[in-house]
Structures are given as C-alpha cells and as structure tokens.
Amino acid sequence: MREGLQPARPSTVARLVTTEPQARRIADLLGESFDPEETAVAAYEMPDERSWGVEVYFEHEPDREAVRALVALAADQETAAGLEFDSLSQKDWVAASLEGLAPVPAGRFVVHGAHDRARVPPSRIGIEIDAALAFGTGHHGTTRGCLLALDRILKAETRRPVRPRRPRRGPAILDIGTGTGVLAIAAARALRRGVLASDIDPAAVRVARENVRLNRAGGFVVVATAAGLTAPAFRQRGRARLVDLGPLLQRRLDGAQHVAGAPAGTID
Numbered sequence: 001m002r003e004g005l006q007p008a009r010p011s012t013v014a015r016l017v018t019t020e021p022q023a024r025r026i027a028d029l030l031g032e033s034f035d036p037e038e039t040a041v042a043a044y045e046m047p048d049e050r051s052w053g054v055e056v057y058f059e060h061e062p063d064r065e066a067v068r069a070l071v072a073l074a075a076d077q078e079t080a081a082g083l084e085f086d087s088l089s090q091k092d093w094v095a096a097s098l099e100g101l102a103p104v105p106a107g108r109f110v111v112h113g114a115h116d117r118a119r120v121p122p123s124r125i126g127i128e129i130d131a132a133l134a135f136g137t138g139h140h141g142t143t144r145g146c147l148l149a150l151d152r153i154l155k156a157e158t159r160r161p162v163r164p165r166r167p168r169r170g171p172a173i174l175d176i177g178t179g180t181g182v183l184a185i186a187a188a189r190a191l192r193r194g195v196l197a198s199d200i201d202p203a204a205v206r207v208a209r210e211n212v213r214l215n216r217a218g219g220f221v222v223v224a225t226a227a228g229l230t231a232p233a234f235r236q237r238g239r240a241r242l243v244d245l246g247p248l249l250q251r252r253l254d255g256a257q258h259v260a261g262a263p264a265g266t267i268d
Helices: 020-033 064-074 077-081 093-099 114-119 141-159 182-191 202-214 246-260
Strands: 012-018 039-045 052-058 084-087 104-106 109-112 125-128 173-176 195-199 221-225 242-244
Touching (some): 012 020, 012 064, 020 039
Parallel strands (some): 173 195, 195 221
Antiparallel strands (some): 012 084, 104 109
C-alpha cells in the first residue's frame, strides 16, 4: 500500500479500480502533481487480491478534467473514464466521538459528558468528564471499578457505629494518579470532605483542575503535580484516612494503612 497523510479537512475524494501497475503509476504521477499539504494519494490492493484501487483526497475542489487527464497520461483513456468523484461533508469528528460515549453508571455515581448532562437521574451523583488528554472517563473498566469500590466503602461507612471524631489536619482522601480527577471529584461530592489529588503529568493536572471547577468541587479538592508520596504536597498536608491508588484501589486498599497511616478502606 502506498499512501500519504489525509488533509485535515478533505472536501473531495476521487476513486478508481485498475491493475497494480497502473495504480502505482497513477499514484506516483498524482502525488507529484499536487501539493502534499492539500492532497493525499493512496494505492492499495482490493479484497479480491486481483485488482488495485486508487484514492485521492483533495482539501479543495479540484479541476476534475485535469485530474482525468493525468490519470489518462499515467494509464489510458478508459481508466480515466472510470474515475469517480465524491464530495465529502464536513464533520466535527471530536463532537461525534463524544456523542458516542454513553453515560457510565457506577453505584451512586454516573460519569457523563456535557452532551448527557440532562440524562443523569436526580438520585445519582453526576460527574461530568469529557474525553481529554488524561485518563479517566469512566469507560475503562479500571475507572468504573474504582468508583464501584468507593461506592461499597461509602455504603459500609453508613453501617458503622457513630463515634466521636477528633479534628484532623490535612485531607481526608488522597487520589494518587488522578488523571481527569474523576475519582477525586466523586469522593468529594459524596463525602463533602477534603481531597488531595495528584498526578505526575502537568497536562493531566490542568485537565483535573478544570474538571474540579466544572463539577463545583473546588472547595474540597486540591490538585497538585507530584511524583510519588514524597512530594511536598503530601508532607505539608498530614495523614489521610482513605488512599485512592487509581486503578490499584480495589487490589491495594490493604496498603492504605502503610501509605497513609490509616485503617485500610475506612473513613474516620
């Protein structure tokens, strides 16, 4: 297969089916004749394994007769007569892909995009997260599994005997490797307690902060750039009572006592 990068917003595509030698000659000539920034040419073997196809994507409407003349020069008039042009409708592919992401229910939580804001039931805690340059839209099994684990912990807390609480310094919850901030937001919305969320990736931190603002959790969630638990953000804020290790939450809650100096899977 011989191909170039498709223009960012192609308006027209030309297609034909011919033999392999002709397809290669046509692709070479058309590739040399048009600006590669505005045109992409591909020659490829057809499923029947006998014929070859040629496709040419144009960013702007081409002179169709001139294109046919080039095809005739590389092959023959009969092949040029078989060249077909189609106009391509412009589409916002980002918006289209987001529309394809259905809300994700996970216990009391529903993770959704902006396009599904009105579909969140009143009895659920809606967390609005759109796809971005950070992990955690709820569609991956690990994120949903962490939300379900958090939901189970919260249900268990409601069955624990009420006991006096001592004032504590620092956040109630740590979210390590926060990504989009979805788990930190979920904990903050459900518990109305302080959350320290961190990520090693500054881009993810920016995404998480925006999501915290969007979900009105800024009064409870602090997002910091940190590589591991030795960062100043952790030392300055004291011990936490629940540690969320992202996708490891379900398997490593027993490690929370060692990490945070707190009973694993409990919120005091």
